[in-house]
Structure formats: structure tokens, C-alpha cells
Amino acid sequence: MxxxxxxxxxxxxxxxxxxxxxxxxxxxxxxxxxxxxxxxxxxxxxxxxxxxxxxxxxxxxxxxxxxxxxxxxxxxxxxxxxxxxxxxxxxxxxxxxxxxxxxxxxxxxxxxxxxxxxxxxxxxxxxxxxxxxxxxxxxxxxxxxxxxxxxxxxxxxxxxLLGLTLTGAEPGPxxxxxxxxxxxxxxxxxxxxxxxxxxxxxxxxxxxxxxHWPGFLxxxxxxxxxxxxxxxPVETIGTKFGGIPRSLPMPHLxxxxxxxxxxxxxxxxxxxxxxxxxxxxxxxxxxxxxxxxxxxxxxxxxxxxxxxxxxxxxxxxxxxxxxxxxxxxxxxxxxxxxxxxxxxxxxxxxxxxxxxxxxxxxxxxxxxxxxxxxxxxxxxxxxxxxxxxxxxxxxxxxxxxxxxxxxxxxxxxxxxxxxxxxFLHRMAQSVEIERPALISEEDRADEAGDRGPYDVALATDPDILVYRITGAFFFGAAGAVAAALDRIGEHPKAYVIDFSGVPILDSTAAATIAGFARDARRHGATVFVSGARPAVRRLLLLQGVRSPEVRFRTTIARAVAAARRSIDAGDTTGRAVLAG
Incomplete structure (x- = not known):
């Protein structure tokens, strides 16, 4: 203390x-x-x-x-x-x-x-x-x-400047x-x-x-x-104001x-x-x-x-x-x-x-x-x-x-x-949601002790749909992201939404993901969110995407592997899973 x-x-x-x-x-x-x-x-x-x-x-x-x-x-x-x-x-x-x-x-x-x-x-x-x-x-x-x-x-x-004489007061506007x-x-x-x-x-x-000379003076x-x-015959400080005092006034409220x-x-x-x-x-x-x-x-x-x-x-x-x-x-x-x-x-x-x-x-x-x-x-x-x-x-x-x-x-x-x-409009336009054709090299390698090559074929697995969101995900972009998710015509058994490129998230954006997870659950699909930063994950949890219905993963590789295991095990209960 x-x-x-x-x-x-x-x-x-x-x-x-x-x-x-x-x-x-x-x-x-x-x-x-x-x-x-x-x-x-x-x-x-x-x-x-x-x-x-x-x-x-x-x-x-x-x-x-x-x-x-x-x-x-x-x-x-x-x-x-x-x-x-x-x-x-x-x-x-x-x-x-x-x-x-x-x-x-x-x-x-x-x-x-x-x-x-x-x-x-x-x-x-x-x-x-x-x-x-x-x-x-x-x-x-x-x-x-x-x-x-x-x-x-x-x-x-x-x-x-021109020495003008006004008949009345000079207007302000x-x-x-x-x-x-x-x-x-x-x-x-x-x-x-x-x-x-x-x-x-x-x-x-x-x-x-x-x-360097004092030009004004x-x-x-x-x-x-x-x-x-x-x-x-021009107006001076003396003729208009009577000069200036030779001392400071006494302070008063x-x-x-x-x-x-x-x-x-x-x-x-x-x-x-x-x-x-x-x-x-x-x-x-x-x-x-x-x-x-x-x-x-x-x-x-x-x-x-x-x-x-x-x-x-x-x-x-x-x-x-x-x-x-x-x-x-x-x-x-x-x-x-x-x-x-x-x-x-x-x-x-x-x-x-x-x-x-x-x-x-x-x-x-x-x-x-x-x-x-x-x-x-x-x-x-x-x-x-x-x-x-x-x-x-x-x-x-x-x-x-x-x-x-x-x-x-x-x-x-x-x-x-x-x-x-x-600025908000420009930031909203900078947010992108896309389906990566290939997983990045960074995601192909797993954490220490569990490293190994990532199977690129999983990115095109018809049972698992991978999407990546990049940019500041906030209320200005939430509508566009929600519309993009709603336009997904496919109905896979699992979704992986990568948040590694999302530096910040607000409650509107978190509610959008929670709503998408609920819709996916109704269709019998599992939703994974990978790469979420601690602050992003915390806000997602507050919006209802939380344990015991969540599991956490740090990369797309782990999220896709977990989704594959879930599908192979017959887990089609539509649980929303947060893979952070």
C-alpha cells in the first residue's frame, strides 16, 4: 500500500x-x-x-x-x-x-x-x-x-486602418x-x-x-x-483612451x-x-x-x-x-x-x-x-x-x-x-471480412511442443468455413460484417472466424458475433473465434459467448484442428465455441 x-x-x-x-x-x-x-x-x-x-x-x-x-x-x-x-x-x-x-x-x-x-x-x-x-x-x-x-x-x-468615422457602434457579425x-x-x-x-x-x-529587429515596435x-x-490629426491611444496607467491595479474579485x-x-x-x-x-x-x-x-x-x-x-x-x-x-x-x-x-x-x-x-x-x-x-x-x-x-x-x-x-x-x-466512416471502410484461400505461414506452425505442418487442405474443407476479419471492429463496421456473415450461403458444420487482425472490438461488434453464433447454433454448426486478443476475448465473453460452451484456441491451425475433431466425434449440437 x-x-x-x-x-x-x-x-x-x-x-x-x-x-x-x-x-x-x-x-x-x-x-x-x-x-x-x-x-x-x-x-x-x-x-x-x-x-x-x-x-x-x-x-x-x-x-x-x-x-x-x-x-x-x-x-x-x-x-x-x-x-x-x-x-x-x-x-x-x-x-x-x-x-x-x-x-x-x-x-x-x-x-x-x-x-x-x-x-x-x-x-x-x-x-x-x-x-x-x-x-x-x-x-x-x-x-x-x-x-x-x-x-x-x-x-x-x-x-x-483607414481612419473611418462611424455614426453608430460597429457591428460584431x-x-x-x-x-x-x-x-x-x-x-x-x-x-x-x-x-x-x-x-x-x-x-x-x-x-x-x-x-532580427523588432519590426512591430x-x-x-x-x-x-x-x-x-x-x-x-489622427486618433491615438491618448485621444481615445487618455493613455495607460503607470501601475497595476489592486486585485479584486x-x-x-x-x-x-x-x-x-x-x-x-x-x-x-x-x-x-x-x-x-x-x-x-x-x-x-x-x-x-x-x-x-x-x-x-x-x-x-x-x-x-x-x-x-x-x-x-x-x-x-x-x-x-x-x-x-x-x-x-x-x-x-x-x-x-x-x-x-x-x-x-x-x-x-x-x-x-x-x-x-x-x-x-x-x-x-x-x-x-x-x-x-x-x-x-x-x-x-x-x-x-x-x-x-x-x-x-x-x-x-x-x-x-x-x-x-x-x-x-x-x-x-x-x-x-x-474518421469513423474511413475506419469502417478499412474493416475487411474475407475467406482466406490459404492459411498464413505463421498459422501453419503451432505452439512449442506441439509444432507441425498445418494441412492447407483444411482451409478448403467443405465442413469447416474459415473467415478472417481485419481492422478495428466497431459499431461503424458491425453492420457491414453482419451483412457479410448473413450472406454466407453455405451451411458447414463449423465456422472459424479469425480475429488475429482485429486490434479493438466494441460491444456492438461483440453482439454481432454473439448473434451470428446463435444463428449458427440453430443450424447445428459450431462457431470458433481464433486469435482474439485478451481485451477482445473479454468483451466477447461479456456478450454471452462464454464457457462452459467455449473452448479457447490461439491460432487458426488449432481452431481448425479442434473443429475437425469435433465433427469427427459427431459433435453437431451447435455449441458456440470461442477459440481465442
Whole structure:
């Protein structure tokens, strides 16, 4: 008992020990700290404009400081408690659609509560070890929802990108938004459009000529400098939001009334689902770049804690961010301390240089998100999946179109459902039932001590009918197998059904075999099932093909020999015999 308890405790520690602890145990040196400091500074420079831009892009009432709170508080906890060495947490463009819908429906307080609840949900998912199942999201679904989000982000930035003036609130849904923005085109600001174009050009030129320079920050700084020097008449963070605070707010709890919790719970579930997918995808990207392996359930627990902490400080949803995580790896990070330092550097910016943020034009931040959206839209993968197969194209387009025109969560769930059904259909089609002309060489030799050549003539014995099932035998294929067995026109004295090629069996398939055995018994025939694996045999027994009416055999050779002896002995009682 004590050994089992120690083993269980060890397994728990192995699953949920943060990578920070692992790294510090590896004799973390001053050289490692210097490398992490450089990487943390690099990531902070990238995260600074992105965090503010994502917050502004969400909806009216979400100010740029909330994006910084999220990156500072949430990002710190993601790195300190996470299961990935290199994960960088913060606000992500993927959440813009969901968060905007939540703010429109429940207000800022509802958003904060939904963020906290999503953190609690992620904690539960992590501790229940459900993170492993996130990998079962089909690839066409991830490409579809990522590309759909990119389209929506691009559309959401058109107002600030072109300096449009709207007479009313900007609609959330995609088509009404485009109609309203199209109607506002006469109000286009040439100055704002020029700043946005200059910012996009600066980012793209620097990416090509100086890929290691912080293109986002330089573009935003150039836009702010132009506004300040030329006194350009464009909207800035200062004119729209009054700047950003110079410190973090005091932590406080949102309204935790039961009615309010029930109201925002659907949004919290959506946040948790998307956060889990996004963060684990980001961790997988980091693994592929470094050869390391993350702890998925530990990562989800960290994401949960980070979302709770972010909500306490007025922040929004936190998740692992692929672009910033990749930047962290490329900058030479050695461990999670780089992510923690990135958060502290952002905090230092708020404390020291917050007034400078007032000069940042919204057109420049919109340009940053337009480039982000362009990078998010997995154009090459999208085109490949459209050509790959009809099934993948259907899953991809269903997810993409539902995300753009309906709802992100609906797109993911429908895409996953279609993908699962297509997978089951393909698996069912892969199951075969055939009558082998000859028994394989493997089956011709018996077990040690009873080896000998197998008489091939027995495979064509008119009294014994041999069939082989191959593939995953489950409910999707049970109907086809049952129909094939029903079509057997012959009435032999014994059947041998080989299960050596069946890796898994479900209750529907087992019931099919039990029904076939009963029908054979009524016709006076004996049914043998050979080569069944232990789990398959167990399920067959549970469905009624069991002792004392069963005998077990491991190969077709033994099953056929036993059937021959049974027939020669005159055993035509129609007993169902399981030869495992």
C-alpha cells in the first residue's frame, strides 16, 4: 500500500512539476540567466505593441492597459507554473472574436468573470489529465478556425486602418460589419491610411532586411514619432483612451453571484476550450523547434492559474502565444525565466514609460494586427487541405465559414464533429471480412511442443468455413460484417472466424458475433473465434459467448484442428465455441 502511494505521488509530481523547477535543478548558471534576459527583452519588445493592439481590437470598453495587465500578470504565471520551458503567455488574437462577443453581451465585468471561470475550468481539465485529448482536434479544424480568426481580425481593423468615422457602434457579425464599414468609406482619413500603410511597409521591409529587429515596435514608434513631430490629426491611444496607467491595479474579485456565473458560463467554456487548444499548439511548436517535450496537463493547470490571476487584476484571457513563443526560442531562451522576465520588463514599461504610449496612433496598432492576421491565415496549408481529399476540404470549409459567419465555438465543434464522423466512416471502410484461400505461414506452425505442418487442405474443407476479419471492429463496421456473415450461403458444420487482425472490438461488434453464433447454433454448426486478443476475448465473453460452451484456441491451425475433431466425434449440437 505504501509503495502504491509513493508511486502515485511520484506520478503526480512528474506530471505537474513546473518546468521552472526542472530547469533550476539542472544547475542553472549565470550564462543561462543572461541568455534568458536577452530573450525576455526581445519578447517584451514584440509583446508590447501586440498586447495593446489586441486589447483595443476587442471592443469598446476594453482599453489597451488591460492587454498589458494580461501579459504582465498572466504571462508571468504561465512561465512560472507551466509545463513548457519556452511558452510565452499573454493576450492572443485568436480570442478577439470571443472576447468581443462576451463584452457586447455581458459587459466588461462579465468578461472578467468569464475569464476567471475559464481559469477554474482549465485547472479542472488539467488535474483530470484531459490535456492529452486536445491532440485529437483534427488538423483541418485548427487550420479552418485559425484562418477564420485571421479574416475576422483583419475586418475588425479596417476602421482604424483607414481612419473611418462611424455614426453608430460597429457591428460584431462579419457581414453587417462590412456593410457598415463600406457605408463609411467616404469618411476615410488619408492621414490615418498613410500612417497605417507606412507601418505595414516598415514591418515587411524590416522582416526581409533585418529579420532580427523588432519590426512591430519600430513601426509603432515611427508612427508615434510622425504624429508627434507633424501634429497629425489622427486618433491615438491618448485621444481615445487618455493613455495607460503607470501601475497595476489592486486585485479584486468580480461579481460571483450564482445568477451571474450561470449567465457567463457558456462564454467561460468557450474561453477554456480555445485557450487549451491554442496553448498546447504553441507548446507543440516550441517542442518541434527545440526537441524538448512539454507536460500538457501541467501547462493547462498553469493556464488556469494565469487566467484567474489575470482576472483579479482586470486582465483578459491568457493563453500561450505561438508567435511570441517562437520568438522566445529563436532569441536563445534557456528556460521559463525568460518568460517571467518578459512580464517584468512590460511592468517596467508601465511604471516608467507609460506616458509615451499616449502618442501611439491607432492606425499603427491596426497595421500590426493586420500583419498578424496575414501571418495567422495559414494560406499554404489551407490550399493543400482543399486539394488533399473531399473529407478534409469539407471539415476545413465548414469550420472556416462557421467561424467567420456564425461563431468560433460552433465552428470548432461542428468541424470536430464532421471530422470524427469522416474518421469513423474511413475506419469502417478499412474493416475487411474475407475467406482466406490459404492459411498464413505463421498459422501453419503451432505452439512449442506441439509444432507441425498445418494441412492447407483444411482451409478448403467443405465442413469447416474459415473467415478472417481485419481492422478495428466497431459499431461503424458491425453492420457491414453482419451483412457479410448473413450472406454466407453455405451451411458447414463449423465456422472459424479469425480475429488475429482485429486490434479493438466494441460491444456492438461483440453482439454481432454473439448473434451470428446463435444463428449458427440453430443450424447445428459450431462457431470458433481464433486469435482474439485478451481485451477482445473479454468483451466477447461479456456478450454471452462464454464457457462452459467455449473452448479457447490461439491460432487458426488449432481452431481448425479442434473443429475437425469435433465433427469427427459427431459433435453437431451447435455449441458456440470461442477459440481465442
Amino acid at each position: 505504501a509503495i502504491a502511494e509513493r508511486t502515485s505521488r511520484w506520478d503526480f509530481l512528474a506530471l505537474y512539476t513546473p518546468k521552472l523547477v526542472t530547469v533550476l535543478r539542472e544547475h542553472y548558471s549565470l550564462t543561462d540567466l543572461k541568455a534568458d534576459a536577452v530573450a525576455g527583452l526581445t519578447v517584451a519588445i514584440v509583446a508590447l505593441p501586440l498586447s495593446m493592439a489586441i486589447a483595443i481590437a476587442i471592443a469598446s470598453g476594453v482599453t489597451p492597459d488591460r492587454g498589458l495587465y494580461t501579459a504582465i500578470v498572466g504571462g508571468f504565471f504561465v512561465s512560472a507554473l507551466g509545463g513548457s520551458r519556452f511558452q510565452i503567455g499573454g493576450p492572443a488574437g485568436a480570442f478577439i472574436v470571443l472576447v468581443a462577443a462576451t463584452v457586447a453581451k455581458y459587459g466588461i465585468d462579465g468578461l472578467i468573470l468569464a475569464t476567471m471561470l475559464s481559469g477554474l475550468i482549465l485547472l479542472v481539465v488539467g488535474f483530470l489529465r484531459l490535456g492529452t485529448f486536445i491532440k485529437y482536434i483534427p488538423y483541418p479544424v485548427t487550420v479552418g478556425f485559425t484562418s477564420g480568426i485571421a479574416v475576422i481580425i483583419f475586418a475588425s481593423q479596417l476602421k482604424d 462579419f457581414l453587417p460589419k462590412l456593410l457598415v464599414l463600406g457605408g463609411a468609406l467616404p469618411s476615410l482619413s488619408v492621414t490615418a491610411a498613410a500612417i497605417a500603410g507606412m507601418s505595414v511597409a516598415a514591418i515587411l521591409v524590416l522582416r526581409r532586411l533585418r529579420p 519600430i513601426a509603432v514608434a515611427l508612427g508615434a514619432l510622425a504624429v508627434w513631430l507633424l501634429a497629425l 468580480p461579481d460571483l453571484s450564482l445568477a451571474r456565473i450561470e449567465e457567463v458560463l457558456p462564454a467561460a467554456l468557450s474561453f477554456a476550450l480555445l485557450g487549451a487548444i491554442e496553448s498546447l499548439l504553441s507548446a507543440v511548436v516550441a517542442d518541434s523547434m527545440t526537441g524538448r517535450r512539454h507536460r500538457s496537463n501541467c501547462e493547462l493547470v498553469a493556464q488556469g492559474a494565469a487566467n484567474i490571476a489575470s482576472s483579479l487584476f482586470g486582465g483578459i484571457c491568457v493563453t500561450g502565444t505561438i508567435a511570441r513563443t517562437a520568438t522566445n526560442v529563436r532569441a536563445g531562451a534557456r528556460g521559463p525565466i525568460s518568460g517571467m522576465l518578459h512580464s517584468l520588463i512590460l511592468l517596467g514599461f508601465m511604471l516608467i514609460a507609460a506616458p509615451l504610449a499616449s502618442l501611439i496612433p491607432l492606425a499603427s496598432l491596426a497595421a500590426v494586427l493586420v500583419v498578424v492576421a496575414w501571418n495567422m491565415a495559414e494560406k499554404h496549408e489551407f490550399a493543400i487541405l482543399l486539394r488533399a481529399s473531399r473529407g478534409d476540404a469539407v471539415v476545413l470549409l465548414a469550420t472556416f465559414l462557421l467561424v467567420v459567419f456564425r461563431d468560433l465555438t460552433e465552428g470548432i465543434l461542428v468541424g470536430f464533429g464532421i471530422g470524427a464522423l469522416l
